[in-house]
Amino acid sequence: MENKIKIILADDEQLFRKGIRFLLEKEECFDVIFEAENGQELIDFISTTEEFPDIILMDLKMPEVNGVEATKIIHKTHSDIRIIALTSYGGKSFITNMIDVGASSYLLKNTSPKTVVHTIQEVHDKGFYYDDEVMKTIHENLLSSSGKRIKCDLDKKLLSKREIEVLELICAQYTTSQIAEKLFISPRTVDGHRNNLLLKTQSKNVAGLVIYGIQKKLIEISPDF
Amino acid sequence: MENKIKIILADDEQLFRKGIRFLLEKEECFDVIFEAENGQELIDFISTTEEFPDIILMDLKMPEVNGVEATKIIHKTHSDIRIIALTSYGGKSFITNMIDVGASSYLLKNTSPKTVVHTIQEVHDKGFYYDDEVMKTIHENLLSSSGKRIKCDLDKKLLSKREIEVLELICAQYTTSQIAEKLFISPRTVDGHRNNLLLKTQSKNVAGLVIYGIQKKLIEISPDF
DNA sequence: TGAAAATCAGGTATTAATACCTATTGTAAA
DNA sequence: TTTACAATAGGTATTAATACCTGATTTTCA
Incomplete structure (x- = not known):
């Protein structure tokens, strides 16, 4: 099959990168084309390469440039690249924040490999996808008053x-x-x-x-x- | 080969566990016999199983019972089981603390799979092993020890x-x-x-x-x- | 370009925090 | 029954933080 989904992994833990790389490459249709250990490295690669990825799996906590900043920048310049947040932190503000700056999905590191594979495929096909657990958090956030959202946004810019x-x-x-x-x-x-x-x-x-x-x-x- | 090294993974991130499991099982001589997602689960397994591991790869940050506590308990009751700390925190106090409670080695998650494999083999053979980077930290700590030890004790005072x-x-x-x-x-x-x-x-x-x-x-x- | 915001910095108070002291009492462990 | 320490509280300094002013540049952005 020629049309493999091209993936970049951005995470500061080498072991995690290598591990998930193996998990992904078990799938025929995935091709991990690059690993970045921080946001800056990722941005540098994107801005110089001629082989663009379809998907980026992005950790939030990274040195130099973190995942949120990197997502913001890459989404502005390359809106066709789908970014999936992949992190251990499941706080509401992180989820909504990442989606706000352009993430197409949000995965917790404490999920099954199967879910990751499925999410990548869904995001590649439909442009977005949310796991039930994450969806629940988003739902709760929407429920908990539109008033708080404005306050939240103000807070961030404060x-x-x-x-x-x-x-x-x-x-x-x-x-x-x-x-x-x-x-x-x-x-x-x-x-x-x-x-x-x-x-x-x-x-x-x-x-x-x-x-x-x-x-x-x-x-x-x-x-x- | 019959004498495989039996390994337990203790980490709260399922994805990380699955990933490193694959990396380890590529090696013929390793056998991952159990995965625990927190310290309590690990302790429960150890205290009920009849198949003891040779090595435990232990994350520090885990819910319920963290890696330090789990190491302390397991080392007391099963001192023949070698415990390797595997975490993303490289602070001096974490390293010396883990060694203090019985860890045989300390690995950062940002190391190569090769290093992990090598460390497991060394720990299994010799009973301990420290990566150059970690060794450097330990060395630095020993250099500035005598004065700071007292402070450490104060720190522990409740x-x-x-x-x-x-x-x-x-x-x-x-x-x-x-x-x-x-x-x-x-x-x-x-x-x-x-x-x-x-x-x-x-x-x-x-x-x-x-x-x-x-x-x-x-x-x-x-x-x- | 013009307005708004961020950054800079000074003056003058008052209050709070921190650094050293000392000392009494009760309680719990060695 | 010593020993140790927690909890109590007072004295005297110095330093830091906070409140309330004011105004001048520079940056940013609509």
Whole structure:
């Protein structure tokens, strides 16, 4: 068969890539043409290659450029490439966010190989597909008030780049003056940013900012074992 | 060949399990006898089966019972079973922690299938094996050990009941005097508790305390969905 | 291009947090 | 019955955070 579905895997874990590559290549109709270990590598490949993929399996958590950003960029420039999010995180905001930036499907890593194969075929044929479990989450999200959605969208746009930088450093336990040094700006400016952060996130103090940062995944916290 | 190396996979991501299972079963000498999707399932299997594995590939982040706890328990009761940590977290504390509770090796998910195969064989033959990259981390840790060990011990010291109460209220964005009111104690006492918290958790300020609380799950944060 | 937003930065207060002290009491374990 | 530690609380400083002003550039975008 000539018309194999051309697939790219984007995931920072080599072992996972190799594993799923084997699972996919058991199928006659799939051809894994490239593996990227981060978003930048993926974008670089797409922008230089002459062999475009039909499908990209995209992890969200990747160094350099994450899955959401990569999806956003690739979807803008190559809207014919279908992107399937493939991640271990099943939070509503991630699902809706990924779909928002152009993903055609959303798979949890804790699904069966069969489901992955089926999803790829469906996405290739119809342009989209959602697993029952993911569909349920989407459904719940639609149910839970259109009011919250607007708030959610506002929330995301709320913080500026600089504010996020400051927030990250606050969460890293730096003081105002230390942050000022690191960003090469006046402590006063940092003060202003922190103030805006408190206002925008409706927090009372740094404790609130840290919680906000973690909730919004602006800050990564290493899990405790 | 009769003497295949019997392997158990413990990981919460089904896709990852299936993928690595294929990679391993390409090797003649490996036999994957069981897959567990969390620590409890693994412990249950070990304690009821009559077919013991030679090797367990153990993820750290798992629901119910995590990889560290599972390793601790299994190593105590079945010290002949070799446990290889297989995770995406490469932090020093994770590595030394796992070795401390009985792991024979530590692999990052971002390694090649070849390395995994080699590690399993080495661990089965010699009882231990460390990849160059991991060895480097261990080496670095040993270099800077004597001073930090004490800190590690402090880290393990539990917080008292009262301290946890105070920590919760700090995370809830209350000020010292507000906390004092709520607990019917003097602000000074709260001050002392907060100070002890900073010492015990090795934090610089409330930001550190909040992160500690969330990491240790002393504080629940409602996800942003 | 013109308006809106982001970024920068200064002044002046007040309040809160943090760093060192010391010391009493009760309780639980060795 | 010592020992240890948790919980209590006071004193005295210093530093950091927060509140409320103001205004000047630069960027972005419709």
